Each structure stands twice: as C-alpha cells, then as structure tokens.
Amino acid sequence: MSPAEAAIRIEELTAELNEYNYQYYVLANPSISDYDFDQKLKELEELERLFPQFLDADSPTQKVGGDITQRFNTVRHRWPMLSLSNTYSEQELRDFDARVRRAIGDDFEYVCELKFDGLSISLTYENGVLKRAVTRGDGVQGDDVTANVRTIKKIPNRLRTEGYPELFEIRGEIFMHRPAFQRLNNERIENGEMAYANPRNFAAGTIKLQDSAEVARRPLDCFLYFLNADNRNRLFKNHWESLEAVKSWGFHVCEHTALCANIDEALAFIAKWEKERHDLSYDIDGIVIKVNDYGQQEELGFTAKSPRWSISYKYKAEQVETVFQSVSYQVGRTGAVTPVANLKPVLLAGTTVKRASLHNANEIARLDLREGDTVFVEKGGEIIPKVMGVNMLKRSPDALPIVYPLSCPECSTLLVRKAGEAVHYCPNDEGCPPQIVGRMQHFISRKAMDIEGMGDETIETFYRQGLLRNIIDIYALQDKQDILIGLERFGQKSIDNMLAGIEKSKEKPFEKVLFALGIRYVGETVARKLALHFKNIDVLAAASKAEIEMVHEIGERIAESVTEYFANDIHREQIERLKQHGLKLAVEEKVTKRLGDALEGKSFVISGVFEQFSREELTAIIESHGGKLLSSISGKLDYLVAGDKMGPSKLAKAEKLRIPIISEKELLQLIANN
Numbered sequence: 001m002s003p004a005e006a007a008i009r010i011e012e013l014t015a016e017l018n019e020y021n022y023q024y025y026v027l028a029n030p031s032i033s034d035y036d037f038d039q040k041l042k043e044l045e046e047l048e049r050l051f052p053q054f055l056d057a058d059s060p061t062q063k064v065g066g067d068i069t070q071r072f073n074t075v076r077h078r079w080p081m082l083s084l085s086n087t088y089s090e091q092e093l094r095d096f097d098a099r100v101r102r103a104i105g106d107d108f109e110y111v112c113e114l115k116f117d118g119l120s121i122s123l124t125y126e127n128g129v130l131k132r133a134v135t136r137g138d139g140v141q142g143d144d145v146t147a148n149v150r151t152i153k154k155i156p157n158r159l160r161t162e163g164y165p166e167l168f169e170i171r172g173e174i175f176m177h178r179p180a181f182q183r184l185n186n187e188r189i190e191n192g193e194m195a196y197a198n199p200r201n202f203a204a205g206t207i208k209l210q211d212s213a214e215v216a217r218r219p220l221d222c223f224l225y226f227l228n229a230d231n232r233n234r235l236f237k238n239h240w241e242s243l244e245a246v247k248s249w250g251f252h253v254c255e256h257t258a259l260c261a262n263i264d265e266a267l268a269f270i271a272k273w274e275k276e277r278h279d280l281s282y283d284i285d286g287i288v289i290k291v292n293d294y295g296q297q298e299e300l301g302f303t304a305k306s307p308r309w310s311i312s313y314k315y316k317a318e319q320v321e322t323v324f325q326s327v328s329y330q331v332g333r334t335g336a337v338t339p340v341a342n343l344k345p346v347l348l349a350g351t352t353v354k355r356a357s358l359h360n361a362n363e364i365a366r367l368d369l370r371e372g373d374t375v376f377v378e379k380g381g382e383i384i385p386k387v388m389g390v391n392m393l394k395r396s397p398d399a400l401p402i403v404y405p406l407s408c409p410e411c412s413t414l415l416v417r418k419a420g421e422a423v424h425y426c427p428n429d430e431g432c433p434p435q436i437v438g439r440m441q442h443f444i445s446r447k448a449m450d451i452e453g454m455g456d457e458t459i460e461t462f463y464r465q466g467l468l469r470n471i472i473d474i475y476a477l478q479d480k481q482d483i484l485i486g487l488e489r490f491g492q493k494s495i496d497n498m499l500a501g502i503e504k505s506k507e508k509p510f511e512k513v514l515f516a517l518g519i520r521y522v523g524e525t526v527a528r529k530l531a532l533h534f535k536n537i538d539v540l541a542a543a544s545k546a547e548i549e550m551v552h553e554i555g556e557r558i559a560e561s562v563t564e565y566f567a568n569d570i571h572r573e574q575i576e577r578l579k580q581h582g583l584k585l586a587v588e589e590k591v592t593k594r595l596g597d598a599l600e601g602k603s604f605v606i607s608g609v610f611e612q613f614s615r616e617e618l619t620a621i622i623e624s625h626g627g628k629l630l631s632s633i634s635g636k637l638d639y640l641v642a643g644d645k646m647g648p649s650k651l652a653k654a655e656k657l658r659i660p661i662i663s664e665k666e667l668l669q670l671i672a673n674n
C-alpha cells in the first residue's frame with residue numbers, strides 16, 4: 001500500500017469508527033457488531049504502525065470511547081478510566097503473556113474475571129457514603145449520573161461495615177439481567193416504543209435517562225471489580241486481596257473469579273466460560289486477565305489507552321449458517337407489522353433456532369435478502385436471533401428478491417408507512433383480527449387492568465364466539481351468563497371467578513386504565529405521566545399536541561399518537577361507555593385519612609409480593625395508622641413487612657440487624673392489638 005492510499009484508508013476508517021463510537025456510547029444503539037468494530041480498529045492500528053506519519057493524537061486508536069452527553073454535569077476522574085486492550089486469539093494472549101514475563105519475570109499470578117457486558121461506572125465513597133457516580137466518558141472526565149445510580153439496589157448508598165479507606169473510588173460494570181431485559185423489552189415492543197437490541201444497550205440507555213424514577217423501575221445490577229485509593233497499596237498487596245475486602249464492605253463482587261498461576265490456567269478459565277457463559281443470567285463478552293500484584297502492575301504501567309498489566313479475551317458471538325425458507329408477517333396489537341424469517345432448524349448457542357427477526361422492510365433491503373438464500377444467524381442478548389447477513393457464495397443467480405407485502409396478511413387492508421418510520425402498519429385497527437384480539441389481551445394483562453380469571457386464550461375464544469369485539473364488551477359479559485355457561489371448558493366456578501375479576505378491575509387507578517387503552521407509544525411510564533399531569537381523561541382528550549408535548553419527556557411522536565387516538569369518534573364513544581361502567585377515568589386525590597395511631601412513631605419497610613394487599617394498600621394502611629415508611633433497612637428500622645420473593649440480601653440484612661420481620665397478617669394484628 002502506498003502512503004497516499006494509506007492516508008485515504010486511515011481517514012476513512014477514522015471517520016467510520018468515530019461514527020460507530022457515537023452510536024455505541026452516546027446513542028446506545030450500535031449498527032455494527034463488536035467483532036467487526038474491533039477488526040476495523042485493528043486495521044487502523046496496523047496502518048498507523050506502518051505509516052506513523054499519519055498518526056493523529058485524536059485517532060480512535062488513541063482515545064477511550066466517549067459517552068459524554070450535554071445532559072449531565074461533566075466530572076473529572078481522580079484517576080483516569082482507561083479501556084482494555086483486547087484480543088480474539090489465543091496466540092495474541094500468549095504474546096501478551098510473553099511481554100509481561102519479559103518485563104517482570106516468571107514469578108507472578110493472574111486474576112481472571114468475567115468481562116461483564118454493560119457500562120463502566122466509577123463510584124466515589126467518602127466516609128462510607130456514596131458521593132458520586134460517574135460514567136467513564138472519555139476516560140478523563142465523564143457524566144455525573146449519581147441520582148440514577150442511587151436507585152440501583154446492589155450499590156450501597158452507605159456502608160454498614162468498617163475497615164474501608166476514608167476516601168476511595170470503586171469501579172464496576174452496570175448491567176441488566178437477561179430475563180429482566182426480555183420482559184421490559186417485550187413490553188416496549190408491545191407498546192410500540194423503541195426496542196433495545198441487547199441488555200447492554202438497555203442498561204446504557206437507562207443510566208442516561210433524565211428521570212431517576214424511571215431508572216428505578218428498571219432493574220439494574222452492578223458488579224464491582226476495581227479499587228482505587230491513595231493508600232490502597234499499603235492496605236493490600238494485590239488486586240485479589242482488594243476484591244476480598246470490598247466484598248466484605250458490602251459490595252457486589254462476582255463469585256466467578258479465579259487466581260491463575262500461569263497463562264495456561266487462564267486459558268482453561270477462558271475455555272470453561274466460553275461454554276458456561278450461556279448458563280449465566282447476564283451477558284459477558286469475554287474474560288479479563290489482570291496481573292495480580294500491585295507492585296508488578298506499577299512496573300508494567302500503562303499506554304495512553306489501557307493498562308499493560310491487563311488484557312481482555314473476547315468471545316466471538318456464535319454464528320451459524322442455515323437456509324432461509326420464507327418470511328412470516330406478524331401483525332401486533334398496534335397494527336405494526338414485523339417480518340420474521342423462517343429458517344431451516346439449526347443448533348445455535350445450545351438451542352434450536354427456527355426463526356429469526358428481520359425487524360422491518362429496511363432491514364430486508366439492507367440484507368438484500370432473496371428467496372432460498374443461505375444466511376448467517378447470530379444470537380445476541382435478544383430472545384429471537386438475528387439474521388446478520390447472506391452467504392453470497394451460495395446464492396443462486398436467479399434468486400428472486402423478497403417483496404414486502406402491500407396489504408395486511410390478516411385483513412388485506414393496504415399497509416401504510418409514516419414518513420421517517422421504518423415500520424409498516426395496518427391501519428384497519430377496528431377490523432383487523434390480531435389487532436382487535438391483541439388490544440383486548442393487552443387491556444386485561446397484568447400491568448394493565450389485571451383481570452383475574454381471564455387470559456389470552458379466553459379472549460381469543462370469546463372473540464371467535466362473537467362474544468367480544470372490543471374492550472367495552474368485557475364489561476357486558478355479566479349479562480351473557482347464559483351463553484357463557486353453554487361454552488365448553490367454562491364451569492360456573494370459572495365464570496364467577498372471571499366476572500368477579502372484571503368487577504374488581506373497575507377499581508384500577510386512572511393511570512392503569514389509560515395504559516390499558518393501548519394507545520400507540522403510551523407505555524406504563526408515559527401513561528403515568530399523562531395521568532398525573534392531566535388528572536382526567538376529558539382534559540387529556542381535549543389537550544392539543546403542543547399541550548401534551550409540554551409534559552416532561554413526552555415527545556412529538558407520543559403527543560401526535562395521543563391526539564390522533566382521541567380524535568377518533570369510536571374511541572370517544574368507548575370512553576363514555578367505560579365511564580358508564582364505572583371505571584376510573586380520573587385521578588383520585590389521595591388523602592390518607594387518619595384511622596388511628598396504633599403505629600405512631602414506628603417505621604416500616606415493605607418488601608416482596610403480598611397475598612392480600614398490594615404495596616400501595618399496605619402503604620396506606622401503615623400511614624393511616626401513624627406509621628412511617630422508610631426506603632431501606634437500617635438499624636433504626638422497627639419492622640420489615642415481608643411478602644413472598646423478597647430479595648435474599650434484604651432478608652439477610654434484616655436478620656443481621658435483628659429487625660423483626662412480620663407478615664401482612666401480623667401487621668394487621670399489630671394494629672388491632674394496640
């Protein structure tokens with residue numbers, strides 16, 4: 001390659017990598033795989049090595065990828081937060097080991113840790129109290145996201161132990177467990193909100209939200225893996241000891257960490273986790289290897305971008321090749337059409353894969369997918385794998401392109417696509433069966449009206465029987481008992497149960513009803529915000545787009561969808577009918593009436609899932625009898641009201657502090673006895 005050619009390629013790669021960094025760190029929405037990103041970065045590194053005259057101090061090879069935004073205060077790190085050099089090959093790992101041995105001899109150990117796929121965070125504690133949480137940013141300074149990080153349960157706001165330095169920084173990785181990701185992401189998809197491609201992006205996007213209450217609602221976790229303090233090296237000889245110590249101070253340290261005597265042991269650790277990582281509840285993208293001894297770490301030192309005493313070995317995402325057979329077009333309750341590729345079944349990361357997501361028409365065009373193609377399929381964090389590309393070598397020359405349907409596969413209505421949106425919609429919301437059924441299923445679902453005794457299948461059956469056409473019909477079922485009893489599989493008991501569930505749903509607060517209506521883009525959070533702001537449905541229905549957009553963090557797209565919804569006469573009519581049935585279509589001003597002072601001066605924490613009461617009800621019960629609610633367990637707490645599925649750490653803490661743990665029944669007795 002001539003210098004002139006190299007200069008062009010370097011410029012090209014630099015521009016590309018800067019854009020990918022922006023998409024990855026700032027938008028949390030990358031458009032290229034990590035592997036491909038790393039290959040491009042290596043290509044650039046190699047060119048800069050061969051043509052050092054073109055090496056720029058601003059090159060992506062010289063900088064830590066930055067996530068700094070305008071929305072938070074920027075804070076300078078006390079100790080720079082660097083990246084890690086990485087490799088996908090055993091040989092390069094052995095080269096790293098050889099370099100280390102040349103520098104410090106053969107007498108050393110490695111610590112091997114999982115490389116959690118999340119975002120790094122720096123936590124500063126002063127006198128055992130969390131003072132600041134900052135993202136890595138450009139390595140020198142990052143975003144101050146303390147308020148958001150305080151909502152993470154696994155990160156202690158105050159240490160309850162002793163022996164920690166007066167001032168220290170601890171670093172870790174914030175991430176989301178896969179099951180939580182799948183649940184929340186599915187909800188987003190159902191609500192027509194932007195879906196995240198994997199748990200890392202979800203966690204990164206969440207930490208950068210302006211609304212800490214929303215952050216608190218998304219279950220994030222954090223593993224801590226690195227300690228910094230002025231006197232650290234006097235307190236501990238090595239990294240391993242520091243990990244043991246921070247664990248004893250109450251930090252969440254991953255248990256899958258190993259001390260290895262040499263590189264072969266480290267390679268065995270890597271091989272073990274290459275398989276077993278699929279059994280973890282969170283994603284890892286590799287293994288981090290660190291020279292254990294602090295003195296030896298100092299001898300090895302740092303490059304501009306990463307420590308010389310550490311390296312990460314990254315796993316390549318598992319990819320398989322299989323034959324693409326056809327596309328199914330699924331219509332969701334909001335009318336959004338999702339193309340799904342049907343594949344010749346193939347084994348991938350331990351499961352048989354038959355279908356893969358194609359997202360939308362743009363994605364099909366980008367892949368240039370044709371009939372009978374052989375495709376590469378990859379499994380990231382998502383439940384359903386993705387088609388990554390086509391094996392062009394196996395394409396037959398006369399393969400026909402995939403033609404996106406013009407009309408709805410369910411009701412034949414012409415599909416529409418709004419300017420600037422990638423997704424096609426079936427506009428026939430009142431006549432398209434999956435939309436009708438999906439809307440009712442959404443209405444009765446747990447997070448919405450939570451109607452007991454009624455499930456997705458019931459809705460489908462009733463729809464087919466002509467008993468249900470829309471949500472209003474649900475409240476008319478009590479007048480149709482004679483028909484219901486004639487249906488197969490429905491005994492009197494289950495009918496009574498269902499009708500009681502329907503009746504009880506009339507007590508659901510306005511925000512739940514608003515969410516249950518299934519307005520496009522109005523998920524749980526948006527519904528809560530709208531309910532709080534407008535207080536009742538008539539005010540909301542009369543609001544203009546501009547008025548709705550004035551609500552905090554509600555954008556144009558949502559505002560437009562809401563006004564469109566209420567502009568429709570059918571919807572207005574439905575809302576009138578729901579009112580007649582007695583549903584709550586306005587916020588109830590909550591004044592906790594004082595019922596007594598049996599709990600005067602006592603403090604409570606509520607935790608877990610309860611049988612008889614909801615958390616809100618328990619809160620009301622406690623407050624109406626003079627009790628006070630605390631948000632966390634401390635020595636000052638009088639009672640922990642515990643239900644099912646309470647977190648084990650809370651329980652352990654309460655037991656350690658000898659705090660009485662009572663059930664909801666015992667709470668009532670407490671009130672009765674005083």
Ligand SMILES: NC(=O)c1ccc[n+]([C@@H]2O[C@H](COP(=O)([O-])OP(=O)(O)OC[C@H]3O[C@@H](n4cnc5c(N)ncnc54)[C@H](O)[C@@H]3O)[C@@H](O)[C@H]2O)c1
Binds near residue numbers: 030034038086113312
């Ligand atoms: N796909 C894209 O568009 C895109 C864009 C930019 C970056 N990336 C990916 O991100 C990588 C660069 O990001 P990076 O600079 O954060 O490097 P990195 O993610 O490869 O490694 C450094 C990071 O690893 C994390 N980490 C996890 N577990 C750890 C542990 N046990 N000990 C220490 N650190 C641990 C820390 O957050 C640390 O900052 C690239 O190699 C690429 O794979 C992808």
Ligand SMILES: [Zn+2]
Binds near residue numbers: 411413427
């Ligand atoms: Zn349709």
